[in-house]
Amino acid sequence: MIDETNHFDVVIAGAGPAGSSLAIRLAKQGLRVALVEQKRFPRHKLCGEFISPECLSHFQELGVLDELTATGIELKRTVFYTRKSTWAAVPSEWFGQSANALGLSRSKMDHALLERARDLNVEIFEEHNAVGLIRDGTNICGIRVKTSDANTNEIRADLTIDATGRSRVLVRHLDTAPRTKADFVAFKTHFTGANVPEGDCEIYAYRGGYGGCSGVENGRHNLCFIVSAILAKQYSGDAQSIMRNVLFTNERAKNALTNATVAEPWLAVAIENYGRFNLAPAEGLIAVGDAAAFIDPFTGSGMLLALECSRIAAAAIETNKGRSFNELADTYSREHSRSFDKRLRVSSLLRNMAFVPFLAESTIKLLSLSTALTRRIARSTRPSTRNQ
Ligand SMILES: Cc1cc2nc3c(=O)[nH]c(=O)nc-3n(C[C@H](O)[C@H](O)[C@H](O)COP(=O)(O)OP(=O)(O)OC[C@H]3O[C@@H](n4cnc5c(N)ncnc54)[C@H](O)[C@@H]3O)c2cc1C
Known part of the structure; x- marks a missing residue:
C-alpha cells in the first residue's frame, strides 16, 4: 500500500541487478529510496546465469558476497x-x-539483492507495474504504478530511474522513434x-x-x-x-x-537492439543497466555492466547532491562513456561475427x-x- 503523502528522494523502476544494486548504494548514502518491481521475487529470469568474476567485488561492496558464493558454483x-x-x-x-x-540462478541472485535493499530500509513495491511518468512541465517527478489488482497509484520522487532492462519502460514514454x-x-x-x-x-x-x-x-x-x-x-x-x-x-x-x-x-x-541508449532523456530521469546500454550476451558481462553502471550512477548522484540535474546528467554520461564505449564497440564487432x-x-x-x-x-x- 502506497502512502499518498510519501515522497522519495529516488524512485527506481525494475529490481534486476542494476535497480537493486543502485537502491542499495543510494540507501547507504542515506537517501530515501523506493524500488518498484512488476514481479514477486524469487522469480526465474531468462539469462545465461554466468556471473563474471569481476561481479564478486560488487557483491562484496553490496553486502551479498558470502550468501551468493555459498549457493553458487x-x-x-x-x-x-x-x-x-x-x-x-x-x-x-x-x-x-x-x-x-559464479554459476547461480537469477532467481537466487536477484532475490538476494532485493532482500539486501529491504534490509537497508529501501521501500520495496513488488507486483507493482511501472506504467507511466509523472510530469511537471518538462520535469519528471515520479512514476505511475499499477498493482496486480489493477489499482493505479503514484510514487513521487526528486529523481526517477529507469532500471526496467531492455524493455526501457519509462524511457519509451519519451522516445518517439518506432520500435524496431x-x-x-x-x-x-x-x-x-x-x-x-x-x-x-x-x-x-x-x-x-x-x-x-x-x-x-x-x-x-x-x-x-x-x-x-x-x-x-x-x-x-x-x-x-x-x-x-x-x-x-x-x-x-x-x-x-x-x-x-x-x-x-x-x-x-x-x-530487439543492442548498444547505448539515451542515458538522461528528460530532466529528473536517468536510465541504468540494460535500459542504458545492452551488451551482447555471449560476452557474459551484461550483469557486470549493470552493476558497474549503477556504481557510476550512485557516485554521480552523490557528487552532484545540491547541484542541478544537468550537472548530474553530465557526470553520469561522461563516466558511462569512459567505462563502456570501447567494450560496447568490441562486442558489437564480435556479435556481427558470431552470426x-x-x-x-x-x-x-x-x-x-x-x-x-x-x-x-x-x-x-x-x-x-x-x-x-
Ligand atoms: C539471452 C541472454 C543471455 C544473457 N546471459 C548473460 C550471462 O550469462 N551473464 C551476464 O552477465 N549477462 C547475461 N545477459 C545480460 C543480463 O541478463 C543483463 O545485462 C542484466 O540482466 C541487466 O540487468 P538490469 O537490471 O539492467 O535489467 P534486468 O535484469 O532485465 O531487470 C529489469 C527488471 O525490471 C523489471 N521490470 C520490467 N518492466 C517493469 C515495469 N514496467 N515495472 C516494474 N518493473 C519492471 C523486470 O521484471 C526485471 O526484474 C544475458 C542476456 C540475454 C538476453
Whole structure:
C-alpha cells in the first residue's frame, strides 16, 4: 500500500541487478529510496546465469558476497565449441581478478539483492507495474504504478530511474522513434543430468545463433540459446524443437544435453537492439543497466555492466547532491562513456561475427591455436585494468 503523502528522494523502476544494486548504494548514502518491481521475487529470469568474476567485488561492496558464493558454483573456464567440436577455452582468471566466475540462478541472485535493499530500509513495491511518468512541465517527478489488482497509484520522487532492462519502460514514454523488429529470440531453461564437466561454461556455435550451458546451484545446468527470429518462426517458437533441430547441429551441445531432463518451464524473449541508449532523456530521469546500454550476451558481462553502471550512477548522484540535474546528467554520461564505449564497440564487432557461421567457426578455430590472441580478445570485452 502506497502512502499518498510519501515522497522519495529516488524512485527506481525494475529490481534486476542494476535497480537493486543502485537502491542499495543510494540507501547507504542515506537517501530515501523506493524500488518498484512488476514481479514477486524469487522469480526465474531468462539469462545465461554466468556471473563474471569481476561481479564478486560488487557483491562484496553490496553486502551479498558470502550468501551468493555459498549457493553458487565456481566456473573456472568458458569453452567455445564449433559445430564439429573444435574448441578454444577462456579461463575465468584472465578477467584480472583472483576469483572464478559464479554459476547461480537469477532467481537466487536477484532475490538476494532485493532482500539486501529491504534490509537497508529501501521501500520495496513488488507486483507493482511501472506504467507511466509523472510530469511537471518538462520535469519528471515520479512514476505511475499499477498493482496486480489493477489499482493505479503514484510514487513521487526528486529523481526517477529507469532500471526496467531492455524493455526501457519509462524511457519509451519519451522516445518517439518506432520500435524496431526483433531480429533474434532467446530461450532458456534448467536441466538435470547435463553432461558438462564441472567448472565449465560451454558456448556452442551453430548456424543462425549460439547457445551456452553451465552449472548453477542444486546440481542443475542452465541452458540459454539465441536464434534468428526467422528460425524461431520456422519452428513455431517451440524451444524443444529448436533445441533438437538447431542447437543440436553443434555436436558438443547434442552430447551434453541429449540425455538431460528439462527441470523448469522454458522462458523466451525477443531481442530487439543492442548498444547505448539515451542515458538522461528528460530532466529528473536517468536510465541504468540494460535500459542504458545492452551488451551482447555471449560476452557474459551484461550483469557486470549493470552493476558497474549503477556504481557510476550512485557516485554521480552523490557528487552532484545540491547541484542541478544537468550537472548530474553530465557526470553520469561522461563516466558511462569512459567505462563502456570501447567494450560496447568490441562486442558489437564480435556479435556481427558470431552470426556469420563461417566467421564464428573460423574464429574459434583460430583461437584454439593461439592462447595469446584468445586472451587479448576476451580481455577487450571487459574493463581495462586502469578502471578496475
Ligand atoms: C539471452 C541472454 C543471455 C544473457 N546471459 C548473460 C550471462 O550469462 N551473464 C551476464 O552477465 N549477462 C547475461 N545477459 C545480460 C543480463 O541478463 C543483463 O545485462 C542484466 O540482466 C541487466 O540487468 P538490469 O537490471 O539492467 O535489467 P534486468 O535484469 O532485465 O531487470 C529489469 C527488471 O525490471 C523489471 N521490470 C520490467 N518492466 C517493469 C515495469 N514496467 N515495472 C516494474 N518493473 C519492471 C523486470 O521484471 C526485471 O526484474 C544475458 C542476456 C540475454 C538476453
